[in-house]
Amino acid sequence: MDREIGKVIHWYDHASVAVVKLAHPLKVGDRIKVSKGDHEFEEEVGSMQVNHEDITSGKAGEEVAIKLSQRTKEGAVISIVE
Structure with missing residues (x-):
């Protein structure tokens, strides 16, 4: 079962980067699912x-930038794949 950990609050199309407001911790190497509507x-x-500094993990309440392989939209839900 997937556990929601945050939402996309901004999408930078030119860089394929999502800014995610975290409700739960996230770390590099975690497998995530990005979902919005039927996509x-x-x-x-x-x-x-x-703030343009590389990190290995983010805490609840932080806004982190994550590079994604596919485009998404603001409001997309980020879940941990367990």
């Missing part, structure tokens, strides 16, 4: 940044 995909978190 969803899974991938492993390869890198994350806060």
Whole structure:
């Protein structure tokens, strides 16, 4: 079962980067599912940044930038694939 951990609050199309407001911790290497409406995909978190600084994990309440392989939209739900 997937566990929701955050939502996309901004999407940078030119860089394929989603800014995610985390409700639960997330770390590089976690497998996530991105879903909005009938569009969803899974991938492993390869890198994350806060304020343009690379980080290995994000805490609940933080806004982290995650590079994604597919485009998404603001409001998309981010879940951990367990």
